[in-house]
Amino acid sequence: MYVNSSHPASRSSVTNRVLRVAAVHTDIVTDTPNYTIDATETSLDLLETLVESAAPMGVTALADRLDVSKSVVHNHLSTLRARGYVVKRDSRYEPSLRPLDIGSRTRATLPVYQAARHHLDNLAAAADETTVLFVLEAQSGVPVYIAEASEGWSPQFHEGERLPLHVNAPGKAILASLSEDRVDDVLDETDLVAPTSATITEPDELKTALRGVRDDAVAFCRGEQYEGIVGVATPVTNDDADTVAALGVCGPVDRLSGRYLEEDITGQVLSTAKSIQVDLTGQ
Amino acid sequence: MYVNSSHPASRSSVTNRVLRVAAVHTDIVTDTPNYTIDATETSLDLLETLVESAAPMGVTALADRLDVSKSVVHNHLSTLRARGYVVKRDSRYEPSLRPLDIGSRTRATLPVYQAARHHLDNLAAAADETTVLFVLEAQSGVPVYIAEASEGWSPQFHEGERLPLHVNAPGKAILASLSEDRVDDVLDETDLVAPTSATITEPDELKTALRGVRDDAVAFCRGEQYEGIVGVATPVTNDDADTVAALGVCGPVDRLSGRYLEEDITGQVLSTAKSIQVDLTGQ
């Protein structure tokens, strides 16, 4: 008999939630699958290894790294190359920009992105601070759009990267706009690691903080993810809808602090969020 | 005996080229592979189908579309979901933003992108026209960065999309900065389809045009890819290096025409390219 790998109560909690909360009619499923395709995983391992590696890699190096035979690596790379996901330059392999195509098309379908994009550009230009839009994706916060300040600092995260929700301002704003049990779900499945000493690691402490965020519609982050980086964020909800998002500004603490951060910037973030919401629900 | 699938003389041309042109020491290999992994192709088919479909899809719909059994679809989707490439919402599947992560990390490693980005932003803001950076990737032109004009028109292509080189200004600029035989290579493998009536489809005619582009370091495009869309572009070369790129401005013909396009905008494009080149080779 096939031994089912553990999926700890997530199944039952899904049913519970659907029964209890009628408002939330969509639910992200996150149990661990029983049957997976090895070949696909190998291909993805290769692609991801190539992306992580700064320099192009050869077949032998990849085979050593992933602990598979050279022929396997070769065949998988050939497949990925035929599909345009990998480029072969002089018997070295490197990732192509195909994923950027896939990714930007996926992003383009998000209503929040469409509505928020130009507003983010405007806010970034007006305040000359780095402005970000996050969406919720399977227990994580994902920056979908980053409008950078004209000079100086760039954030250390990328568009599309999955970040834990409890360590940054947009993440907290997103958490605050979720239903109580959905928050529990997220907290269950993410271990509240603490990148810096400022990080909140106690679930209860976090929930109290979230209540404050919910009241003010503003979340702050003070060096909880990266040392010396602070931020403000506010949720952008699309009530009839599926995606939960948040808009924020972040930067080094020596640029953002005091009344400038807590009043000036915060005010601009809130009014930008309002404009986005109008665009989003108005038409 | 295994019957080798046709790879029409590209093998021998590679060796020829390496012998003849010492300056070009890197070469993109584009023969068709002999052994490919079916499972990987199925997974990619699924992912791409999900991306192309506007709405989330169910297992049965995907199985029908791709003509495989439901269980196969289910297993592949489980794998993709476990790896974060697909999100399951209420027994419907949709693509995640993981590819955006992969793609933006790949893009971030390109020196041209790093150097050009802010210059593109500046040019787009100064001229208030849509500004693009293209790179060469396996016989195609790929927009790596698009800085849009503040309002109105958006280009119909995406970041990361592979576009034919002969139908747009950046493409022609890239072709013009390649060696003669490399151009032949590209023209061999791309069928010179004509999206509009303005498109050049004769290889010889195109080559003559390219000579002009090489002399002026400027390429124009007048509605050859999309009806009513024109553009200017200039190559951005990184001599010691691997990547060939081009910088351009494009937009609807009623915005860009006459001396405004051919002198004002062209001048700004050229001077921006110069700045980028300085940043790129200077340090």
Add this chain to the structure above:
DNA sequence: CTGTGCGTTCTGTAGACAAGAACGGGCTGC
């Protein structure tokens, strides 16, 4: 309560995929 349609699980089997050996071309150093 029955019927239909869906996602998921399960099982047998055909055949694809992995391993490893062998090939061949390019490079280095003597």
Add this chain to the structure above:
DNA sequence: GCAGCCCGTTCTTGTCTACAGAACGCACAG
């Protein structure tokens, strides 16, 4: 210039994977 090495590719063989199809369970509709 030749020998040795390294690396990418090809090829073959056996095993175990990944596929098809059936069965299951659940939800919803009539």
